[in-house]
Amino acid sequence: MAGVSQSTVSRVFAGGANVSEKKRKKILEVADRLNYMPNAHARSLITRKSMMIGIVMRNMRNPFYSEVLEIFHNRLSALGYHLIFINSNNEEIQESEITQLLEYSVDGVIITDALLSSPASDRLKRYGIAVVLFNRYTEHLASSAVFCDNYLAAKQIAAYLVDIGHRSFAFISGPSDTSTTIDRLRGFREVLDKRRIGKFVIEPGSYTYESGFRSAQELLTKNTGIDCIFCGNDIIALGVMDALRVIGFKIPKDISVIGFDNIRMGAWASYSLTTWEQPVEDMVDATVKVLLREIKDKTLPPQVITMKGRLIVRNSVRPAIQDVKPRTRGRQTGKK
Amino acid sequence: MAGVSQSTVSRVFAGGANVSEKKRKKILEVADRLNYMPNAHARSLITRKSMMIGIVMRNMRNPFYSEVLEIFHNRLSALGYHLIFINSNNEEIQESEITQLLEYSVDGVIITDALLSSPASDRLKRYGIAVVLFNRYTEHLASSAVFCDNYLAAKQIAAYLVDIGHRSFAFISGPSDTSTTIDRLRGFREVLDKRRIGKFVIEPGSYTYESGFRSAQELLTKNTGIDCIFCGNDIIALGVMDALRVIGFKIPKDISVIGFDNIRMGAWASYSLTTWEQPVEDMVDATVKVLLREIKDKTLPPQVITMKGRLIVRNSVRPAIQDVKPRTRGRQTGKK
DNA sequence: TTGAGCGATGGTTACGTATTCATTCTAATG
DNA sequence: CATTAGAATGAATACGTAACCATCGCTCAA
Numbered sequence: 088m089a090g091v092s093q094s095t096v097s098r099v100f101a102g103g104a105n106v107s108e109k110k111r112k113k114i115l116e117v118a119d120r121l122n123y124m125p126n127a128h129a130r131s132l133i134t135r136k137s138m139m140i141g142i143v144m145r146n147m148r149n150p151f152y153s154e155v156l157e158i159f160h161n162r163l164s165a166l167g168y169h170l171i172f173i174n175s176n177n178e179e180i181q182e183s184e185i186t187q188l189l190e191y192s193v194d195g196v197i198i199t200d201a202l203l204s205s206p207a208s209d210r211l212k213r214y215g216i217a218v219v220l221f222n223r224y225t226e227h228l229a230s231s232a233v234f235c236d237n238y239l240a241a242k243q244i245a246a247y248l249v250d251i252g253h254r255s256f257a258f259i260s261g262p263s264d265t266s267t268t269i270d271r272l273r274g275f276r277e278v279l280d281k282r283r284i285g286k287f288v289i290e291p292g293s294y295t296y297e298s299g300f301r302s303a304q305e306l307l308t309k310n311t312g313i314d315c316i317f318c319g320n321d322i323i324a325l326g327v328m329d330a331l332r333v334i335g336f337k338i339p340k341d342i343s344v345i346g347f348d349n350i351r352m353g354a355w356a357s358y359s360l361t362t363w364e365q366p367v368e369d370m371v372d373a374t375v376k377v378l379l380r381e382i383k384d385k386t387l388p389p390q391v392i393t394m395k396g397r398l399i400v401r402n403s404v405r406p407a408i409q410d411v412k413p414r415t416r417g418r419q420t421g422k423k
Numbered sequence: 424m425a426g427v428s429q430s431t432v433s434r435v436f437a438g439g440a441n442v443s444e445k446k447r448k449k450i451l452e453v454a455d456r457l458n459y460m461p462n463a464h465a466r467s468l469i470t471r472k473s474m475m476i477g478i479v480m481r482n483m484r485n486p487f488y489s490e491v492l493e494i495f496h497n498r499l500s501a502l503g504y505h506l507i508f509i510n511s512n513n514e515e516i517q518e519s520e521i522t523q524l525l526e527y528s529v530d531g532v533i534i535t536d537a538l539l540s541s542p543a544s545d546r547l548k549r550y551g552i553a554v555v556l557f558n559r560y561t562e563h564l565a566s567s568a569v570f571c572d573n574y575l576a577a578k579q580i581a582a583y584l585v586d587i588g589h590r591s592f593a594f595i596s597g598p599s600d601t602s603t604t605i606d607r608l609r610g611f612r613e614v615l616d617k618r619r620i621g622k623f624v625i626e627p628g629s630y631t632y633e634s635g636f637r638s639a640q641e642l643l644t645k646n647t648g649i650d651c652i653f654c655g656n657d658i659i660a661l662g663v664m665d666a667l668r669v670i671g672f673k674i675p676k677d678i679s680v681i682g683f684d685n686i687r688m689g690a691w692a693s694y695s696l697t698t699w700e701q702p703v704e705d706m707v708d709a710t711v712k713v714l715l716r717e718i719k720d721k722t723l724p725p726q727v728i729t730m731k732g733r734l735i736v737r738n739s740v741r742p743a744i745q746d747v748k749p750r751t752r753g754r755q756t757g758k759k
Numbered sequence: 760t761t762g763a764g765c766g767a768t769g770g771t772t773a774c775g776t777a778t779t780c781a782t783t784c785t786a787a788t789g
Numbered sequence: 790c791a792t793t794a795g796a797a798t799g800a801a802t803a804c805g806t807a808a809c810c811a812t813c814g815c816t817c818a819a
Binding site: 122124125126127128131132137139142147150152154156157161169171172173174176186187189190191192213325328329332351352355356357358 | 458467484490
């Protein structure tokens with residue numbers, strides 16, 4: 088070294104502790120010359136903080152989630168955290184994936200679109216690791232969660248569609264055991280029941296374009312008279328729209344399609360999808376906030392935050408009957 | 424503990440070293456009861472291996488890259504590596520981003536679609552960190568790189584299009600300072616020159632849908648008679664197709680569009696995009712191989728690997744003149 | 760019987776940092 | 790000048806592991 092103790096070096100790099108300006112200069116200069124750089128592992132070892140967050144994703148094919156990943160990275164890296172990315176290929180988060188995160192003693196874990204089994208959740212908790220579910224929640228509320236109020240959103244969507252004049256519905260769903268699917272279906276059905284609309288078909292599937300495409304084909308060969316399809320999410324909706332067009336339907340003249348998420352592609356000219364916007368940025372912010380809170384105080388009870396979102400009207404749902412101007416599609420973009 | 428030294432515990436968890444079966448059982452059992460788990464940071468500290476790979480991405484909006492990320496994760500996690508995900512918002516990889524990776528002493532770094540400046544590269548090298556560029560390369564060949572032979576591919580594409588009978592071309596490009604753009608343009612132009620085709624317009628842009636959309640509008644208000652547009656990549660191509668349709672062009676009757684990458688969405692019914700497939704899986708495999716090689720022996724000279732790819736014929740380019748059957752679009756899918 | 764060889768095990772050290780404690784230095788106050 | 794509070798600094802320790810070295814006990818063969 089150059090004339091100073093290790094303690095002082097640590098003080099210069101780590102905290103804003105008291106070091107004379109002269110020595111600080113000197114240390115930084117020598118460090119630069121020696122290519123010195125603090126070692127994060129040693130720091131983690133003594134600090135018991137890794138400054139790393141595990142982010143478990145699934146279904147990265149869905150652009151909704153790559154967007155989510157991007158935003159999470161922006162927020163967390165600004166706070167000095169690093170992201171360990173884990174792509175889960177299975178419905179349940181794998182035991183080994185948790186083990187890996189534990190060995191690296193991540194400070195927290197964000198889980199998106201992957202069902203967090205109770206034992207897994209317990210395990211993370213037992214090691215004092217903060218967990219927040221994004222866009223999902225578990226029954227027992229064992230973990231904190233941030234998600235859109237799918238139930239309420241689906242109700243509003245249903246009301247909107249019925250008001251417009253639709254009378255025969257189909258729901259092309261995602262996996263039937265996910266909270267998002269369950270809530271969206273429940274809300275939608277509740278409104279239909281209340282409005283005494285009996286014509287409602289459910290076609291199961293998964294959250295992919297291909298699934299949407301197939302389901303739509305399936306649906307329309309088995310059923311007639313459907314005039315509106317509510318899709319479990321946008322990526323399904325795009326598949327549905329393409330399938331309908333291949334069959335020969337005009338959207339929205341012959342049949343209306345509505346999605347959920349408001350992914351960028353829905354706004355593309357080929358689709359112009361009417362959908363429900365999830366306030367992704369706000370959801371991410373809330374998730375980060377909850378996560379940091381839990382990291383700071385691990386004894387806190389799980390916290391559940393729901394957000395609203397809003398309807399984005401484009402051109403895949405036919406205009407309301409009262410003000411129908413047949414060939415004059417309004418050019419609503421969804422932006423205020 | 425329960426009746427054994429720390430050394431033995433280490434032997435059980437770390438290596439396949441010699442431990443009697445009896446004690447191994449006992450240790451594992453006690454470990455389970457105590458929720459013991461080896462600490463990756465301590466291990467990294469002594470081993471000087473972090474088993475972490477930094478992956479620097481940009482333009483995550485492009486589904487090509489989320490696919491790439493997914494594949495990289497699958498490959499590397501199977502090898503026991505963990506991914507530190509970094510989303511670079513800038514053209515140049517940031518100094519601070521490198522610093523972060525260095526502090527965590529990642530074993531290697533993969534850089535996709537982000538220009539790696541020479542000083543940054545030198546810095547990583549100086550610390551003995553393996554670097555591989557994915558889908559890009561630098562002039563001086565200071566780093567290893569794996570990419571598709573864009574020059575050759577563009578030549579083949581051009582030849583294909585000219586053979587079909589196209590005579591007036593446009594190239595809607597990505598950023599003009601990226602190796603991909605430069606090579607694709609060079610190859611394309613070379614063939615046109617050789618075939619004595621002078622009608623060739625270049626419209627600059629970036630690798631996004633929106634850019635493609637705008638560029639196509641721009642292009643067609645300024646030029647007439649263009650019968651084929653070669654797009655810098657698929658996501659641009661989709662934007663171009665949508666713009667053309669909005670204007671009123673029929674694809675491929677009025678104008679042909681061809682992309683590059685073969686992202687999933689190109690196969691969707693709305694687009695059915697003819698394009699050039701990048702052999703992503705093979706490219707990832709090659710990248711991982713080069714990376715591991717460099718991690719093992721840091722003194723190795725940089726290695727550059729180029730791959731071929733192949734043309735995927737769908738329906739966005741009009742069929743060759745000789746076998747033209749006007750209204751009978753073949754249903755080629757690109758799958759063998 | 761004895762020594763060699765080997766598998767199994769424990770003791771010890773080093774990795775690079777943050778932190779605590781003790782010490783020295785500085786400056787301000789009376 | 791004496792006293793003292795506070796800033797600046799160094800020494801020592803702990804974090805949890807892998808690896809090296811030494812030891813121990815056992816087996817087998819001469």
